[in-house]
Amino acid sequence: MYSVTDPASGQLVEEVANSTEEEVRVAIGRVYDAYPDWRRRSVPERAAIVARAAEGFEERADELAQIMTLEMGKRINEGRGEVGIVVDIFRYYAEHGPALLADEPIDIKGGNAVITKGPIGALLGIMPWNFPCYQVARFVAPNLVLGNTILLKHASICPRSARAIEEILHAAGVPEDVYVNTFASSRQIPGILADARIAGVSLTGSEQAGISVAAEAGKNLKKTVLELGGSDPLVILDTDDMDETVNSTATARMRNCGQSCNAPKRMIVLADIYDEYVDRLTKRVAEYYVPGDPSDPSTKLPPLASTAAADEVAAQVSKAIEQGATLRAGGRRITPGAYLEATVLTDVTPEMDAYYEEIFGPVVIVFKASDEDDAVRLANDTPFGLGASVWGTDADRNRRVANQIDAGMVYLNRAGGSQADLPFGGIKRSGLGRELGPAGIEEFMNKKSIRL
């Protein structure tokens, strides 16, 4: 069952029945049958439709933000900001798609060849609830320009976002069978992946979902992109403005109520500034103690996406404390609704679950590093490898540390975030493949070698 439950109040707003097996079969048939015509259209024609989709998202930004606020508790201004990035992504691929898909001549031994860049077929997208519009955009925009068709299964708490996105794309001129939303359940995914008409799958979500989808896709030899969790390190080597460092790093962690895969989740601070950082951070996060209505722009602490999510994060915090971590700030689960005070933990050691697991909520763990090498060691002591950030006043030192961090992305003197033209993705248990930028259009591409 898909449903909308307001996480600020816990009230059920709408239920939507799952697609039946027959409906799923029909949906697969539609995207499969639509592929030959869509791929035959010229790249500029598809790009023009994608450019119109950008306008559609822009026009409906307020409505989309309100839907996200209701479905998963996103603060209204963050929702508008998310739609702004979505618009950028559609515009980026509309503008750059034709150049990114141009033939690439290469000299080879004994002659010449050309690499053409074409689509591979009908794709399945499985998307999460934390950025209901952005996650879909970064999969859909490049693949529509490339010429693939799309069957989209959104998170079961986001049916309204799913419907609105489908409407916007169709209104922009994406043929109805080129982009099809399905309310399939995750139990129906193996059947979809086993269907020969589906050529590949992209999932953003939990490690568990990633493992299951990768296993099914592997069995069926389907190309896969996985964007999974992270426990990104934020390394602070030194600072000439501690207030600014504390403000920026706390804000980065609290964005989207801590539910971003690439949020900085482990602050790793050199010993000489550790006490001052922890002291100021604990004072700073107090502004995220008062629960508020996420549709009110002055709200600092919105709910998490669901009661289950808030309970799970609160349980992770309690377990860390039971296992010996020190609670420096917050930690209180607030009801009614899915609220959790911003929380700061220190003295987390490798024996504790919180050391290695991802905490997907407003929780900061601060580690003390004895020196630069120790900071790198702590940063890399994680099963994940999504993003990281390095903060300090010495640009060479920042780069030296960045080069040693095992992650798909490293940001210098800034944390996380995402933009249309910068490739995004992880290594280790954070996933496979890249989205956004030039790399994002290549994942489901047939780079065909034509020997001249």
Ligand code: NDP
């Ligand atoms: P899930 O991974 O369960 O959900 C993400 C998407 O995957 C949803 O569409 C979901 O469908 C689908 N899904 C879930 N299980 C399967 C499966 N076995 N096969 C196919 N599809 C599946 O995320 P949760 O909502 O449970 O969030 C839990 C954790 O996931 C978080 O704590 C965080 O670690 C991680 N996460 C990471 C995100 C990221 O941006 N990288 C985003 C969201 C979550 P349905 O909703 O119907 O279950």
